[in-house]
Amino acid sequence: MTSGPSNLGFYLSGGILLLVCALKIPALVRRRDDPLLRAACLLLFSAGWLMILAAPDSIAGLNRLTGIPNIAAPVVYALTTAFSGASLVLIINWRPAPPEQTQRLTRLWVTAYGLTALAIVALFWAGKAPVEQPTLFDAYYATTPYLREMIVLYLVAQGMAMTVASALCWRWSGEVDGSLRAGLRILAPAYLIIVCYDAIRLTAVTARWTGHDLDYLVDKVSPLLAAPACLLGALGFAVPLIGPRVAETAGILRQLWQLQPLWRTLRNVPTPGAVRVSLPWWRTPPAVLLTGRKTMLYDALLALTPYYDAAVREAAYHAALRDGEEDSSAAITADAAMVLVARERQTSTPGQLPPATRSLPWRAHDLVLLSQALASPGTRNLREYSTPSQKAAHHE
Numbered sequence: 001m002t003s004g005p006s007n008l009g010f011y012l013s014g015g016i017l018l019l020v021c022a023l024k025i026p027a028l029v030r031r032r033d034d035p036l037l038r039a040a041c042l043l044l045f046s047a048g049w050l051m052i053l054a055a056p057d058s059i060a061g062l063n064r065l066t067g068i069p070n071i072a073a074p075v076v077y078a079l080t081t082a083f084s085g086a087s088l089v090l091i092i093n094w095r096p097a098p099p100e101q102t103q104r105l106t107r108l109w110v111t112a113y114g115l116t117a118l119a120i121v122a123l124f125w126a127g128k129a130p131v132e133q134p135t136l137f138d139a140y141y142a143t144t145p146y147l148r149e150m151i152v153l154y155l156v157a158q159g160m161a162m163t164v165a166s167a168l169c170w171r172w173s174g175e176v177d178g179s180l181r182a183g184l185r186i187l188a189p190a191y192l193i194i195v196c197y198d199a200i201r202l203t204a205v206t207a208r209w210t211g212h213d214l215d216y217l218v219d220k221v222s223p224l225l226a227a228p229a230c231l232l233g234a235l236g237f238a239v240p241l242i243g244p245r246v247a248e249t250a251g252i253l254r255q256l257w258q259l260q261p262l263w264r265t266l267r268n269v270p271t272p273g274a275v276r277v278s279l280p281w282w283r284t285p286p287a288v289l290l291t292g293r294k295t296m297l298y299d300a301l302l303a304l305t306p307y308y309d310a311a312v313r314e315a316a317y318h319a320a321l322r323d324g325e326e327d328s329s330a331a332i333t334a335d336a337a338m339v340l341v342a343r344e345r346q347t348s349t350p351g352q353l354p355p356a357t358r359s360l361p362w363r364a365h366d367l368v369l370l371s372q373a374l375a376s377p378g379t380r381n382l383r384e385y386s387t388p389s390q391k392a393a394h395h396e
Contacts (some may be wrong), residue, residue: 007055015233021045035106036093040237043086050079051230059134069132074124077154078117085113085159087191090237091168109161116157123150135219138201142208151205159198166191168235179243187236193229194395197222252286255368259293262371265343266300297367307342315354331367336373 021044029035052058059072072136088109090100129137129148138155141147166188173184207214279292293316316337320330 007057010051010055013230014048017048039090046082070129072367084158087165121370139215139218142205155198162191162194180240183236190232197225258368261375269300271299271303304342307345312341313338332369332373367390
């Protein structure tokens with residue numbers, strides 16, 4: 001069992017893990033047959049209660065509530081074992097593999113760690129632990145029959161599971177990328193920290209067997225590793241779950257930012273027949289805001305169609321080529337020049353439509369490029385390409 005200078009870290013870590021578990025319950029109800037989701041919920045549940053019950057105040061409270069000295073020991077150790085098994089099961093189901101292999105390994109680890117948890121409880125009842133030891137249980141009872149076996153069993157079971165889990169995470173991280181790789185790279189050291197935790201406590205237990213006193217490793221050193229390991233573990237599992245959504249939201253926000261120059265240029269363009277709905281940014285989901293923004297921009301570009309001048313576009317295109325732009329970039333620059341001139345003409349001569357019109361030349365994925373062209377340092381020079389059209393208009 002653990003102790004430390006404060007209960008806050010244990011309760012905070014446990015509360016976060018249980019909250020994440022609670023958020024997954026609706027999905028678990030809908031997908032009862034999903035082994036990955038079941039394993040994730042078991043891990044979050046066991047880890048959450050493990051952190052809460054391992055807090056020093058919880059240990060003392062549980063012993064006092066039940067009236068059984070040291071009852072918190074088998075409870076915490078059984079939860080530790082459940083967490084270890086759930087970690088392995090989750091990683092096994094998480095990693096792509098033939099279904100029959102995944103099912104076979106899942107059954108193996110569930111059976112092994114389920115029996116280990118039962119053995120821990122049985123060994124506690126078989127032994128005698130009359131003196132309450134909320135912080136030094138492992139060292140104090142290291143030589144007591146049955147209890148010493150219980151202590152070694154839970155430490156070895158957890159250490160073995162965490163070693164395997166860390167190796168699997170690190171090896172698998174080399175085969176994937178993105179948020180999944182980041183999560184696995186966080187989980188690998190998190191599990192190694194738990195291995196160190198187990199090794200430190202086993203060292204103190206072994207010292208008792210040989211007549212030495214290294215009890216400070218149990219109540220002073222090893223507890224310092226518990227909360228960081230749990231927090232890193234929670235982060236490691238959370239990153240792959242929320243990473244894609246965060247990346248998607250970041251991409252949407254980036255597009256909204258990139259569309260700002262085009263939005264500033266076209267936001268006041270009248271769009272007869274198009275319905276405009278105000279979407280306050282502070283209460284509108286980014287995806288909805290982006291869809292609305294693109295719809296408005298397309299409506300505005302369509303409304304400017306009668307004012308587009310092919311001569312302006314042609315002049316801007318050749319000027320961009322002379323300035324060293326590639327063909328595709330010059331085409332976008334020319335489109336931006338034509339839009340600017342059309343916007344100025346629509347503003348200065350409302351209601352006076354030129355006789356010739358042309359079709360809208362942009363597709364959905366061109367809006368950002370068009371906006372970036374308007375934001376380029378040469379944007380202010382694009383207005384000079386209105387000269388050909390203005391001369392043509394005066395000539396007519």
